[in-house]
Amino acid sequence: MRVTNPHLAAPEANPAALSAAKADPMPLVALPLVTLNDLLWLLYLYPIRLLARFLPRWSLYAIGKLSDPIVQFHARRRKARAVPWIAEACHTTPRDAARIASQSLSNNMFRTLDELLMLRPSFDKMLCCTFIAGMQHLENAIAGGKGVVLTVGHFCATRVCLRYLASKGYAVLSVHNQRPSNKAEGRLGRFLQPHFIRLQKLAYTDHVYLQDPDCSLKIMGRLRRGGLVVLQADGRGATRMVEQVFLGVPWLVATGIYEIVRLLDCAVVPMLCLGRSTGFRIRFDPMLAIRPAPSREAFMSANLPGFLAALEKQIIENPEEWTLWNHF
C-alpha cells in the first residue's frame, strides 16, 4: 500500500519518488513496437528459458558468454554514464572503472541465467558453495531470539546463496519489488512484463512483495518466530525514502527496513554473497550495533549512516559483483 492520504503524516517520504511511483505508465501508442531490450527479454523468457530446462549448465553459460557482446553493446550508454561514478566511488582509474562496468554487466547476465536454473527441481544439487565465513555471527544473532535481518546489496550471487542457505536449514524470507526490472521500453516489452513477473514468482520460493499490503506483517511474523529475513539495503522501491549520499551520489534510501529494525528490535547482520552457482562465497559480518532512539527520525540519523557505510565497504571491495552501476 502507498501513503495516499493527506491525513497520514509521512515526513520522510520523498515527494518526487512518490509522484514517480504513482505516475501513470506511458500510453501504449506512444511506445515503439519493439526495442532491442524487448528482444533480449523475449529471448530470455522463451527460447533460453526452455533450453535452461534440459541443457547442462556449462552450455547455458556458453550461450551467455556468446551473448555478452550484444548485452555490452546494448548497455553501452549506461556503462559510459557509470564509468566516472565507479572511478570516483572506488578511487580507481577510468580504464579500470570501464573494466568494472563491463564485468558487472557480464556477472549480472550470469545471475539471470542462474535464476532460470533455479526453476529446476534439482537446482539445490547444482549449488557449489566454496566458502562460508562468519557463520558464528549469524548463529549469535539467531541466539538473540528476536529474529535476524540480513542486509545485502544488489550483488549477483545473493539469490543463489539464499537458496543454498535454505537447503541447509536456514530459510530466509526475501523481499522483492514486484515491478519487474524489465523496463518495457516497447509495446512488446509491455506485453512481456506479466510473463516476467510470473517467472519471478516461480523462481523465488520464500518471498514477499513490497507491494503486498501485509508485507511488513509477514516480515514481523517471520522475525517473531526467530527467523531470518533478507532485505536489500540499496533497494529503491519503496514509499518511504530519505535522500542520503551513497557511493558519492545522492541516493534515495528506502527506510522501511530500518523502521522494522527499530520497531522489532531484531538483530542486523550484513551478508555478502559473491560468485555464481558454479562457485560462490558467503560472508556474514558481525552484528551491527543499533543505537536506540526515541523517534523514527532520531533512529535514522543515529543508525542510517552506519548501515550504509557497511554496505558501501562491501561494494567498494567487490565492485564487479554489484549490479546497480549500470542500472541508470
Added chain:
Amino acid sequence: MDVVEPLLIDPGSGSPDTMGRIRRVFIESLHLNLREQDLRYEAKLDESVGLDSVAVLEFVTALEMEFGIQFEPEMLTIDLVRNMKELASYVDERVARRCPSREPA
C-alpha cells in the same frame, strides 16, 4: 458540534473500551490528523486513511505496547488488523489470556 457515532457492537466484537483504545492508538501512533469520532468502527482501517505496510507495523507494535500483549505470528494478517471489531475481539482475548482472573465466568 461534532456528532459522536453510537457504538454498535456486534456479537463477537471486542469491548467498547478496547475499541476506543484501539482507535486512539491508531490515530496517535500514526500521527493522523483525525479526530477519534471521525473514524468509524465499521470502516476498514487501512482504507480509511490509506496506510503503507510499515504504518501497519507501527500500529501493531503500538497496540502491543498499549495492551501489554504480543500478537501471535500466525495472526499477523492485514485482514485482522484492518477490521477494528475483529481486532478488538482478538486483543481482548489476548489480554484475558495474559490475565486469567479477568476472563468472564
